[in-house]
Structure formats: C-alpha cells, structure tokens
Amino acid sequence: MPENLIPPPQHYPNDVICTVDTVLLTLADDGLCVALLKREREPYKGVAALPGGYIHADKDIDGYGAALRVLKTKTGIDVPYLEQLAAFTGAARDPRGWSVSLTYYALVPHAVITAAGHPGVKLVGVDRLHTLPFDHGVIVAAAVERLRSKSQYSSLPCFLVGELFTLPQLQRVYEALMGEALNKVSFRRKMAELDVLEAAEGQMDTSSPSRPAQLYRLRPEFRDRLGLLKRGL
Amino acid sequence: MPENLIPPPQHYPNDVICTVDTVLLTLADDGLCVALLKREREPYKGVAALPGGYIHADKDIDGYGAALRVLKTKTGIDVPYLEQLAAFTGAARDPRGWSVSLTYYALVPHAVITAAGHPGVKLVGVDRLHTLPFDHGVIVAAAVERLRSKSQYSSLPCFLVGELFTLPQLQRVYEALMGEALNKVSFRRKMAELDVLEAAEGQMDTSSPSRPAQLYRLRPEFRDRLGLLKRGL
Structure with a gap:
C-alpha cells in the first residue's frame, strides 16, 4: 500500500509520552541552586538532568502525586509543598517521540537535601548551569523566573x-x-x-x-x- | 492467571489520554463570558463543555499548536494569542481513564466570536455557569482567577x-x-x-x-x- 494511503494513526489512546519533571530549588553557598541527578537510562544516560520519570497510570492519583513519588523515589527527598510550573510539550523535546512533561517546582531548605543524603544529587547554581538535556534548561529558567516574580507577592x-x-x-x-x-x-x-x-x-x-x-x-x-x-x- | 499475578502495565508508551481544552473568554452583555460547545461524542455527548480534543501527535507541533487547531476547527475562531493555563491531570477526571488536559485560555473581543458565526458556540456568563462535564468548571474558575490577577499587571x-x-x-x-x-x-x-x-x-x-x-x-x-x-x- 503506498505510504499516502496508510490510514492515519488512532488518537485514542494517543501515542504521547507522559512524564513529570521536578525542579527542586534551594539556597546554598552558590546562591539559588537546582538539584540535578545523573540519568540512569537512555536517552542522555549518565548526564545530569532534572529528576523525572513516567506517569504510572496504575499508581499515581494525578500529576502532583507522580511528582511527589518521583522526587521521593529518586532523590529520597520528601517535600512539604510542590507547585505546578507548566506543561512542556511537543514533537521536538524528546528523541523518543511526542511528549508532555508536567513540571513541578519545590523550595526546600538546604538542610533537607543534606539530610536525605542521596549520593547522586548535585546542587548547581542556577546562574552557572551548563547545557542540560531535553528542554531542562528552559524548564529551570521558567521555574526561577516564576519563583522570583512570586517572591514579592x-x-x-x-x-x-x-x-x-x-x-x-x-x-x-x-x-x-x-x-x-x-x-x-x-x-x-x-x-x-x-x-x-x-x-x-x-x-x-x-x-x-x-x-x-x-x-x-x-x-x-x-x-x-x-x-x-x-x-x- | 489470578488477577494479582498479571504483570503491571508498561509505562512507555504509557496509557495516558492527552487532550487540550480551551477557555475562550470575552466581555458581553452578561459581563465576562466563556464560550461553550455541545459535545459531539461520548462521554457527555450533547452536553455543553469547553472546546477541546485529542493531541494529534502526527500533526501538532506542540500543545499550543494543538489548542489553536482545536479552536479553529471546532469553533471557526482564530485567536491572536493563547496562554497556557495549567495541566489538569489524574485518574478521576475523565471516565475513559487516566488523562492529562493541557489547558489554554484566550481573550477575544465579542465581535470576533460573532464574526466567526459558529451556530454551536454559546456564551455563558462565568458567574452563571451550571455544572460542566469533567473538571471543566474548575478549569474555567482557574482561568478567570488567572485573568483577574493578571489584569492589574x-x-x-x-x-x-x-x-x-x-x-x-x-x-x-x-x-x-x-x-x-x-x-x-x-x-x-x-x-x-x-x-x-x-x-x-x-x-x-x-x-x-x-x-x-x-x-x-x-x-x-x-x-x-x-x-x-x-x-x-
């Protein structure tokens, strides 16, 4: 069958990858810092990135619950309060395909991260970030902007x-x-x-x-x- | 095989329904109004709801593009500017299963909606809304709150x-x-x-x-x- 006669893909359930990514911010010696974690799997295996993971539709109540689970499981950190930042979406942001990242940010005292003691968690000053995988650089910048504009209110x-x-x-x-x-x-x-x-x-x-x-x-x-x-x- | 031995579902691609919903706001005789459209399909067939639809991973560049497409296709209205409101997510909000709704809101002059002339589009004052399907009532309330708090800035x-x-x-x-x-x-x-x-x-x-x-x-x-x-x- 010629390619242009192949029927269009079904849209339900649609072929979209749904993940959560978390931006954990703290104040340390370098000023405002973000927590990064080396990726355990491809793509970008071994590269420092935001702690994130797939939605587990069988376990997570909602995106907020998924973000709490991912943070706790991957970094050992329990946060009292997360706020939804935005959804980052599209065909271009993830080499695996069309994806949605539901992003959440949290603010924690430095001592909470130290107490969790996860060996892989690295704090990097938000003004000293090198290139991050996916659109994680854009996500961190959006979280910092949101935090700064909300601070005065x-x-x-x-x-x-x-x-x-x-x-x-x-x-x-x-x-x-x-x-x-x-x-x-x-x-x-x-x-x-x-x-x-x-x-x-x-x-x-x-x-x-x-x-x-x-x-x-x-x-x-x-x-x-x-x-x-x-x-x- | 007993039910508790069924292997857990794969999470990639994960079984999450991805949709966009749009909140089109305008000022009319009833004050601030939202555009509703009768649903053509189940669930809630025939009920007035926010214009929305599935992400089309083969066509849409990103969530923003999907929202523009859905608005144009379903209401005939071309908006100059959309803003992302939030992602509404979870197991409970849609009877079809775990779902993500990427929501976008737009403000348009009343004359733009009249000129598009879609017979199914109904404007309802945001303070006079009856129960809407899914969590659309919560979505409209969030859009109105965002608009009001942004207005002064x-x-x-x-x-x-x-x-x-x-x-x-x-x-x-x-x-x-x-x-x-x-x-x-x-x-x-x-x-x-x-x-x-x-x-x-x-x-x-x-x-x-x-x-x-x-x-x-x-x-x-x-x-x-x-x-x-x-x-x-």
Missing part, C-alpha cells in the same frame, strides 16, 4: 529557610531571591499583613553577638500552601 | 477590546475585570509605563456626544504577546 520564600528562623534571616532570603535590598520596617509590616508566621513560644536565636532574637515559623495551615499579598513587598 | 485586558479603542473604553475593560474603579490619571500613567499602545494616526472616535477621542491600538509587537508591569495598576 507571597510566602513562597519561607519554604527556603529552615523550620525556625528570625525575621532578619527571612528578610535576607527574600532579598536574595528578589535581588534587591528591602526596608526593614516595610518588610515587617508586609509580613504581618501576609499573616502566615507565628512566634515560636519561648524560643530565641542566641547565635548572634547582639541581643537574642525571637524565632518564628510558618503557621501550620501555611506549611503546605501559599499565603498571598495583593500588593507586593 | 499586564496588557492582557487589551485583547478584550476591539482593534481600535479609546482610553476610556480600555479603562472600563480593566475596571470590569478587576472589579474596582480606577483613577483616570494613574491609569493613563500606568498605560504609558506599560508602553504597549500606539495612537492610530488621524483616527478619532466621534460616537460620543462630547469632543472626539483619539483611538489607540496595540503596538504590532504586542499583538501576540503580553506586556508586563512590575507593579500593578
């Missing part, structure tokens, strides 16, 4: 500090992400307005040479979701 | 007016979306800062009983992308 940066922190420590995280100095008084007013923090009863940070500083943490109802400000910091 | 609302408009007409669209009155002087200053408009040389709106008003349009480079404000209106 939300409690998102709170996920980068540890469980307990002082207000000056938190302010430095916001400043690192937004790339600008913030006024202390207006930062504290905006944090009060955001209303996501609580003082840790009787717990003080005594590491500073000046007087002890009150320690804060996220209020329980904000440990797995965002608080939003209508106007930015 | 971007040129997005400009896509809801016609090609030519006066500044008071444009201000009324921003106000309708944001649900609040805007100060005329600061609105005009912010529009100048956004720098997405150009005066239509020698073209005036003479329909108003007061003096003729200058007509504006989007600058060519912003007709298929967004202009962004760092701080809101």
